[in-house]
Amino acid sequence: MPSSSPLPTYRQAVALPLSASAVESRPSGRRPVVHGKFVEWDDRRQLVRGVTYGPFCPDAAGEEYHSPEIVARDFSMMSRAGVNAVRTYTVPPRWLLDLADEHRLKLMIGIPWEQHVAFLDSRAVARRIERRVSQAVESLAGHPAILCYAIGNEIPSSVARWHGGAPLSHFLERLWRACRREDPLGLVTYANYPSTEYVSLPFLDFISFNVYLETQQKLEAYIARLHNIAGDRPLVISELGLDALRNGADQQARVIDWQVRSTFASGCAGTFVFSWTDEWFRGGQEITDWQFGLTSREREPRIALGRLASSFNEIPFPPQIEWPLVSVVVCTYNGSRTLRDALGRIARLNYPNFETIVVDDGSTDESAQIAREFDVRLIQTTNRGLSAARNTGCKAARGEIVAYLDDDAYPDPYWLQFIASGFMQSDHVGIGGPNIPPPDDGLRADCVAHAPGGPMHVLITDTVAEHLPGCNMAFRKSALEAIGGFDEQFCVAGDDVDVCWRLQARGWTLGFVPGAMVWHHRRGTLLSYWKQQKNYGRAEAILERKWPEKYNALGHATWTGRLYGKGLLWSIASTRHRIYHGSWGSALFQSVYNTGPGGLASLPATPEWYLMILTLGALAGWGIVWTPLLWFAPLLGLLVAINLVQSAFAAKSAFPGPWFARSLLIRRFVTMMLHLAQPVARLIGRLGSGLTPWRRRGVAAFSLPYPRRRQLWVQQWRAPETELVAIETSLRSAEAVVLRGGDFDNWDLEVRGGLFGSVRLRTMVEEHGDGKQMFRLRCWPVVARAPAFLLLLLILVWDAAAFAGEWITWAVVGAFVLALGSLLLRELGLAMAAVLHATAGWNRERGRR
Numbered sequence: 001m002p003s004s005s006p007l008p009t010y011r012q013a014v015a016l017p018l019s020a021s022a023v024e025s026r027p028s029g030r031r032p033v034v035h036g037k038f039v040e041w042d043d044r045r046q047l048v049r050g051v052t053y054g055p056f057c058p059d060a061a062g063e064e065y066h067s068p069e070i071v072a073r074d075f076s077m078m079s080r081a082g083v084n085a086v087r088t089y090t091v092p093p094r095w096l097l098d099l100a101d102e103h104r105l106k107l108m109i110g111i112p113w114e115q116h117v118a119f120l121d122s123r124a125v126a127r128r129i130e131r132r133v134s135q136a137v138e139s140l141a142g143h144p145a146i147l148c149y150a151i152g153n154e155i156p157s158s159v160a161r162w163h164g165g166a167p168l169s170h171f172l173e174r175l176w177r178a179c180r181r182e183d184p185l186g187l188v189t190y191a192n193y194p195s196t197e198y199v200s201l202p203f204l205d206f207i208s209f210n211v212y213l214e215t216q217q218k219l220e221a222y223i224a225r226l227h228n229i230a231g232d233r234p235l236v237i238s239e240l241g242l243d244a245l246r247n248g249a250d251q252q253a254r255v256i257d258w259q260v261r262s263t264f265a266s267g268c269a270g271t272f273v274f275s276w277t278d279e280w281f282r283g284g285q286e287i288t289d290w291q292f293g294l295t296s297r298e299r300e301p302r303i304a305l306g307r308l309a310s311s312f313n314e315i316p317f318p319p320q321i322e323w324p325l326v327s328v329v330v331c332t333y334n335g336s337r338t339l340r341d342a343l344g345r346i347a348r349l350n351y352p353n354f355e356t357i358v359v360d361d362g363s364t365d366e367s368a369q370i371a372r373e374f375d376v377r378l379i380q381t382t383n384r385g386l387s388a389a390r391n392t393g394c395k396a397a398r399g400e401i402v403a404y405l406d407d408d409a410y411p412d413p414y415w416l417q418f419i420a421s422g423f424m425q426s427d428h429v430g431i432g433g434p435n436i437p438p439p440d441d442g443l444r445a446d447c448v449a450h451a452p453g454g455p456m457h458v459l460i461t462d463t464v465a466e467h468l469p470g471c472n473m474a475f476r477k478s479a480l481e482a483i484g485g486f487d488e489q490f491c492v493a494g495d496d497v498d499v500c501w502r503l504q505a506r507g508w509t510l511g512f513v514p515g516a517m518v519w520h521h522r523r524g525t526l527l528s529y530w531k532q533q534k535n536y537g538r539a540e541a542i543l544e545r546k547w548p549e550k551y552n553a554l555g556h557a558t559w560t561g562r563l564y565g566k567g568l569l570w571s572i573a574s575t576r577h578r579i580y581h582g583s584w585g586s587a588l589f590q591s592v593y594n595t596g597p598g599g600l601a602s603l604p605a606t607p608e609w610y611l612m613i614l615t616l617g618a619l620a621g622w623g624i625v626w627t628p629l630l631w632f633a634p635l636l637g638l639l640v641a642i643n644l645v646q647s648a649f650a651a652k653s654a655f656p657g658p659w660f661a662r663s664l665l666i667r668r669f670v671t672m673m674l675h676l677a678q679p680v681a682r683l684i685g686r687l688g689s690g691l692t693p694w695r696r697r698g699v700a701a702f703s704l705p706y707p708r709r710r711q712l713w714v715q716q717w718r719a720p721e722t723e724l725v726a727i728e729t730s731l732r733s734a735e736a737v738v739l740r741g742g743d744f745d746n747w748d749l750e751v752r753g754g755l756f757g758s759v760r761l762r763t764m765v766e767e768h769g770d771g772k773q774m775f776r777l778r779c780w781p782v783v784a785r786a787p788a789f790l791l792l793l794l795i796l797v798w799d800a801a802a803f804a805g806e807w808i809t810w811a812v813v814g815a816f817v818l819a820l821g822s823l824l825l826r827e828l829g830l831a832m833a834a835v836l837h838a839t840a841g842w843n844r845e846r847g848r849r
Contacts, residue, residue, distance in 0.1 A: 049315070052087045071096055072099050072102075087272045141182050151190050197591050216262055243290050249303050294308060327357055336370055377396065394485055401477065410519050423474075430479070466500065466559055538686070629809070651667075753829075756824045761839075
């Protein structure tokens with residue numbers, strides 16, 4: 001509740017002592033830079049605690065910002081309230097920037113232009129806007145008081161819808177490049193709002209959104225969505241607030257207090273409260289029917305200003321929280337290159353109640369000696385693998401929360417606060433956050449960071465995760481103990497995927513907290529990246545054997561949620577999405593809904609794509625013997641071209657800018673090569689560990705694959721779901737790969753025989769009264785479309801070779817037809833045998849025919 005003591009006057013407020021946060025994080029003249037999910041200046045992370053300022057009515061001389069004396073008093077009052085950033089909506093004079101620098105304030109400088117008209121319909125208007133942005137940045141470039149340039153503010157939704165999201169994004173990229181030309185070190189953002197949320201702006205230094213939501217639950221839910229739009233970049237709420245005229249000064253103070261606290265507790269890099277004063281000029285006139293100001297027109301402070309000062313002084317979390325004990329476990333094997341840095345950063349965590357445990361898994365380098373330099377518990381074991389090391393750390397942990405950090409990662413200072421807060425505010429058994437590559441790891445590591453196959457999280461919703469990468473994950477110790485810890489067959493990778501699935505199999509959930517950030521070094525050499533991807537391929541093979549129902553016929557994980565991270569090749573060019581505009585564009589929240597890539601769109605990123613290229617290459621090569629096979633050469637060229645084009649687009653998206661910018665060419669070329677090489681490395685690892693398209697699971701029996709029917713008469717009523725579960729259990733006990741039908745399927749269970757064939761099962765129940773039932777089952781074989789098309793194509797080639805009298809080619813192609821046909825028949829027969837075996841056992845258990 002706000003204090004009942006009288007508030008200071010404007011003159012008295014100028015003389016108020018500085019708040020603790022204002023003193024602690026006073027910015028210097030060094031220019032801001034983006035550092036992960038936050039902004040940094042003065043060589044340390046700064047939380048942007050801002051207010052908006054203006055626009056004001058111009059005086060007779062055209063001056064919008066009054067006199068330097070008035071601005072100086074305003075800035076002095078802001079500084080003493082803990083404000084460290086000010087947002088303007090027009091380009092200020094240099095003297096205002098000088099005053100901001102004197103008062104230790106940074107400015108978000110808005111550059112206004114004709115955003116309320118169809119500006120892209122006229123090339124002259126678009127060029128004029130670009131020139132205006134360039135001139136504005138040129139007039140202020142290099143000033144130490146600049147936080148960033150805002151190249152627009154809330155382009156109306158009707159205008160954005162008129163032009164389309166992609167053209168609007170391209171135009172704003174032009175404005176971004178104009179800023180970069182004039183001020184290469186200046187940060188650039190754009191103040192978006194929910195009505196144009198779908199506009200994708202990957203080139204911006206950080207994401208800004210104006211959000212006015214007056215209930216805490218809705219605000220926190222929407223900020224979680226915005227974090228996932230922002231990805232690895234900082235998220236700044238560029239406007240929030242409440243009108244005191246309609247809601248009252250007390251309610252304004254209460255709402256702004258929780259708005260600010262929720263914003264920072266969610267992991268935002270900063271926020272700007274709208275506005276500093278009620279004085280507001282818009283559309284050529286003074287606005288007098290709103291009172292959003294923290295002060296009146298006469299600069300008399302409202303209750304909200306005092307509450308805001310308290311909020312800014314206690315971010316991201318209040319100091320009086322009783323934090324639980326957290327055990328930070330670092331598992332290392334020959335990690336001396338990065339271990340010292342990791343432990344040094346852990347020692348500087350801003351968390352009052354944690355312990356650090358280092359598990360040295362049989363290292364032969366100086367890892368143990370390095371660990372002894374720090375206040376940690378060192379446990380040395382023989383080399384048993386990553387999962388065994390994680391279990392050792394968990395058993396030794398005294399905390400109720402066990403947080404795992406890789407030896408090549410180091411945490412943000414507030415990492416544990418966000419982790420612990422996530423557990424304290426939910427019933428999740430696991431919490432994780434983003435892992436971001438450090439910006440100074442060098443060119444090769446930078447390219448690897450934008451290559452596929454890196455550690456990434458998978459989200460089911462904006463806050464609920466399906467997978468948390470092992471370099472940044474924390475669990476309730478009781479939950480880990482309940483599932484028996486990590487599976488120790490995962491020696492190098494795959495342990496994090498397995499443990500997440502096992503926890504969720506118990507009905508528990510995992511959470512994602514954007515503020516729980518760690519810096520994770522990517523592989524520094526191309527050879528180490530190649531080895532890593534081969535190991536990931538081997539881990540996939542183990543996971544597929546343990547969780548066959550989680551993988552499709554090709555052997556790829558079928559995630560329920562959406563993958564977030566860099567290097568997702570298909571997200572660059574082929575992710576499908578829909579934009580909810582509402583009827584006639586009337587929706588307030590015009591959101592983008594990503595439906596994910598289709599099978600064909602994602603295929604070029606898979607190892608099997610390269611098997612197709614090799615097969616077509618072999619057929620085209622045989623064209624030397626029989627020239628008609630040379631017709632496969634254009635198809636081979638098409639597949640290779642698709643690979644090259646998609647990889648090139650991925651590299652271009654990783655490093656925005658003109659296509660042939662000299663400063664980016666090497667990075668783009670290396671990244672493109674990594675996109676091409678990664679599936680090959682995975683393919684080698686998968687094939688070497690048995691994860692092949694022709695792998696076999698289940699019973700070794702064979703039964704001719706033709707449709708079958710079964711029926712069972714029972715004297716006592718049973719739920720149909722119970723019978724299906726019994727059949728499914730019997731199939732799984734025989735190690736068959738079983739899938740359940742979905743809401744739109746006309747089948748109940750599917751048993752996969754392999755890549756080419758499966759058998760489906762459908763049931764129905766006849767109710768005969770007095771609890772008597774007749775269960776009927778029908779099973780039939782299903783051939784996958786792609787293999788059937790390939791078999792048909794080979795048969796046509798085979799016939800053509802016979803017709804042409806090319807008997808060598810006929811024999812070779814015939815061998816392929818025979819092999820493929822036998823494989824198809826075998827897979828269908830194995831699946832049918834598994835179904836018949838399970839239903840026979842079900843018959844014996846439940847009754848008689």
